[in-house]
Amino acid sequence: MSGLFSKETRDEWAAKATMWMAARSSRNTTFVDRLCRRLLNRVTTRPPETDFMRDPLIDNDQGFDPDELDRYQRGES
Amino acid sequence: MPAPVPFDPEAIVSAEYKERPVPEGVTTKRTICATCDIACNVVTEVRKGRVTRVRSSDNPIFRDNICMKGIIAPKAYAHPNRILHPLKRVGERGSGEWEQVSWDEAMTDIGARLNTIIDQYGPEAWAVSTSQWNTATDHGLGRRIMNHVGNPNWISGVALCAGNTAAINKLTYGWFPIGDFNNTKCIVLIGHNPRRHSWTPIYNYIRSAQARGAKLIVMDPRRSSNAERADIWLPLKVGSDVAMLFGWLKVIIDEELYDKEFVSKWTLGFSDLRQRVNDYPLERVAKLTGCDPEMIAKAARIYATQGPSIIPWTPITDMQRNSTSGIRLQSILRAICGYIDVPGGETLQGFNPDIINETEIEMHHVLSDEQKAKQLGSDAHPAFTYRAQTKFNEATKRVYGQEYANLVMGCYMATPSATFRAMAGKGPYPVKAFFFLGNNPLMSYANMPLILEAMQNQDLIVAHEQFMTPSAQMADYVLPGDSWLERPWLHDLFGWMSAVRLSEKSMEPPGECLSTFEFWKRLATSIGRPELVPWDDLESFYDYRVAKTGMTFNQLAESTDIYFAKPEFRQYEKKGFATPSGKVELKSSVLEDLGFDPLPYFREDPELDDQYPLLMFTGVREDGFFQTAFRHVPEMRARHLEPEIYLSPKQAGEMGLKEGDWVSVQNQLGEIKATLAIKDAMPDGLVRVPHGWWKPEMEQGKACLSGAHDYADSQLCRDDDDFLDREQGIPHLKGIPCRVVKADAPATASQTASVGSKKRVLEPAE
Incomplete structure (x- = not known):
């Protein structure tokens, strides 16, 4: 199948399909809409360890322990 | 880049400031993060006398302004390798051998040696490299001392990043405008790429503007x-x-999309400009830029008709052989489309009348004309030196109430390359003393081999630093600098805006770390001029600067996050523009006086050498780091284990390279090593080189310079004539010829450097 179409044609089709899915996703009313939403969400969501937008350093920030910082500064930990 | 955090006065007035609850034993301070130069308002939480947490501000207008570098700051500045005491070199220069001395001992010797150099060679034989955002508490005190002793040779990274933009903007309308992100309808990013963790407030402003319907136009290879x-x-x-x-102007002028009334009433040189623009029909522009002419025209129409639009400051145009013309064309576009000093456009704010600004502290008027004329580089490349900028004195006084306006510190600088040549003994006179504060000059300017040669030719080198950078390793004295957690700060937005923001001190500095205020105060005393810094301490200096508000610094800091005068628009209608003509000078009278082309022009790239068939760009900031800093922080390094260049899949394929390979990037000046990331988002023929890489864990001393010899991009940045902007003398970092060849992994390479994946290839190139 892939041999029948150029890369540009395939990219164009993929782009059109994604746009269609995005439109359905944003409508979010029917079963197909929700399916598209779920699919798109799955392929576009990055794992937290590589997603600076959802960086655990920020999401889970509770600060530091002052004694631990003291030990760190002294090179003890 | 300094922090142009634009704000909406109404939003500030109506903001409901509600402090978040904190656990028992925790106190909070309202502070400004100075980990990078964007200066986010944040809150520090303090326990047992030290900052244990940095979180976003309780003030809703600054709520989302925080990044990973700010959050990690309590640990980053508690790093065991932080310099806590003054160090004096005991071995030969760059040997990495030091002894601990007291501040008094260090400053007494530094003062005596500096006086000897000044007596022997003249005051111009002393160069200083710094910027206010790295040091924060300098506030022009360095320039003040330099001006009084007769020394014009102050250089800074702002020469190729925002400071030069400010100076060049003055050529057109006498000030450096700041975009009104809150009300704009169209934002144009020229290569600039604010992200969640780099230029965070600007990123947030762009996202907010888009959410309310503003257009975003991006020019980026x-x-x-x-x-x-x-x-x-x-x-x-x-x-x-x-x-x-030029293509945009061609469309806008030909289709008469410009503001005719503004152009006829407030500009000079429109017909000359039109003639120059006619040299750039869209077909030619399409060929020069490689872009579709229809898309160029469409973008230009959106900018001109769907405004008010803004072209925020971009470091990209600052670092090109056509920098002056590029910055001028941006200012010309703003002007002829009628976007100057209007809501949603670009505001010319002037000084805040209640605050003594840093230019006043600097006292440029005391430096004689004779010494000003000696400013290095001003003969060949005068645009941001005294030679060009003092031509605005009269106009600046007329409009802004004082002769000198050192906007973004960039308006009275020596040229870095000329300064390093003089330091290396190749200039018009010798330079034998070099001070750098919060600055890593070896890696922050073009032509690292020249800078190294220059440093080796010095009689006295003094560094004020937090960590032992490659440049500090070449110093005679390394003095311990404080961090933003350990000092108050009166942040005047680098003279760019008529507002000031205030930051409380959160904790005592460790060891003997001191602020740059203290550094300059002690230096003034040690050279026998204590009267130059008469304030007892930083707080009393700030009290002096804010006295007209009727409050002390602490009272002001308790009362508000930001102190500002409500902006007034179209102020030029009262006093004109701060140019010699009082008009917007599309054709610059100052450039003409200096013997340069008064209109923008385009210098095409020199022919590519067969040996170096690719073009590289550098200057890229990675999210975990700020310039050359923060590579010592384990949490940040984990995100960027090794320096990484980017190539397109096709380019890498043709060269037989694969993701994660170690490669060498080479050109006529030098070479660096890096790992390869293959990015679908990169065009063929272009190499992205990361800025400022060294490895603090590697061997210190001039032989290794903690890896700077292996990785620092400044080894590839040329500063010969073809690669310098004519008017400013700043280097071309966006299109340097190079080649990439496969290399062996260095012995110190991380074993887990390669993180390649198919998905990563498709990610955007940052």
Whole structure:
């Protein structure tokens, strides 16, 4: 199948399909809409360890322990 | 880049400031993060006398302004390798051998040696490299002392990043405007790519503007994350910004989309400009930029008709052989489209009348004309030196109430390359003393081999630093600097805006770390001029500067996050523009006086050498780091284990390279090593080189310089004539010829450097 179409044609089709899915996703009313939403969400969501937008350093920030910082500064930990 | 955090006065007035509850034993301080130069308002939480947490501000207008570098700051500045005591070199220069001395001992010797150099060679034989945002508490005190002793040779990274933009903007309308992000309807990013963890407030402003319907136009050779979100992305050839902007002007002028009334009433040189623009028909622009002419025209029409629009400051145009023309074309576009000093456009704010500004502290008027004329580089490349900028004195006084306006510190600088040549003994006179504060000059300017040679030719080198950078390793004295957690700060937004922001001190500095205020105060005393810094301490200096508000610094800091005068628009209608003519000078009278082309022009790239068939750009800031800093922080390094260049899949394939390979990037000046990331978002023929790499864990001393010899991009940045902007003398970092060849991994390479994956290839190039 892939041999029948150029890369540009395939990219164009993929782009059109994604746009269609995005439109359905944003409508979010029917079963197909929700399916598209779920699919798109799955392929576009990055794992937290590589997603600076959802960086655990920020999401889970509770600060530091002052004694631990003291030990760190002294090179003890 | 300094922090142009624009704000909406109404939003500030109506903001409901509600402090978040904190656990028992925790106190909070309202502070400004100075980990990078964007200066986010944040809150520090303090336990047992030390900052244990940095979180976003309780003030809703600053709520989302925080990044990973700010959050990690309590640990980053508690690093065991932080310099806590003054160090004096005991071995030969760059040997890495030091002894601990007291501040008094160090400053007494430094003062005596500096006086000897000044007596022997003249005051101009002393150069200083710094910027206010790295040191924060300098506030022009360094320039003040330099001006009084007769020394014009102050250099800074702002020469190729925002400071020069400010100076060049003055050529057109006498001030450096700041975009009104809150009300604009169209934002144009020229290569600039603010992200969640770099230039965070600007990133937030752009996202907010887009959410309320503003258009985003991005010019960038790579498909950056902002390009992906743009309404129009123009993937122009690297370094062709000027040609693109000429194309926009061609469309806007030919289709009469400009503000005719403003142009006829407030500008000079429109017909000459039109003639120059006619040299750039869209077909030619399309060829020069590699972009579709229809898309160029469409973008220009959106900018001109769907405004008010803004072209925020971009470091990209600052670092090109056509920098002056590029910055001028941006200012010309702003002006002829009628976007100057209007809501949603670009505001010319002037000084805040209640605050003594840093230019006043600097006292440029005391430096004699004779010494000003000696400023290095001003003969050949005068645009941001005294030679060009003092031509605005009369106009600046007329409009802004004082002769000198050192906007973004960039208006009275020596030229860095000329300064390093003089330091190396190749200039018009010797320079034998070099001070750098919060600055890593070896890696922050072009031509590292020259800078190294220059440093080796010095009689006295003094560094004020937090960590032992490659440059500090070459010093005679390394003095311990404080951090933003350990000092108060009166942040005047680098003279760019008529507002000040205030930051409380959160904790005592460790060891003997001191502020740059203390450094300059002690230096003034040690050279026998204590009267130059008469204030007892930083707080009393701030009290002096804010006295007209009727409050002390602490009272002001308790009363508000930001102190400002409500902006007034179209102020030029009262006093004109701060140019010699009082008008917007599309054709610059100052450039003409200096013997340069008064109109913007485009210098095409020199022919590519067969040996170096690729073009590289550098200057890229990675999220975990700020310039050359923060590579010592384990949490940040884990995100960027090794320096990484980017190539397109096709380019890498043709060269037989694969993701994660170690490669060498080479040109006529030098070479660096890096790992390869393959990015679909990169155009063929272009190499992205990361800025400022060294490895603090590697061996210190001039032989290794903690890896700077292996990795620092400044080894590839040329500063010969073809690669310098004519008017400013700043280097061309956006399109340097190079080649990439496969290399062996260095012995110190991380074993887990390669993180390649198919998915990563498709990510935007940042």
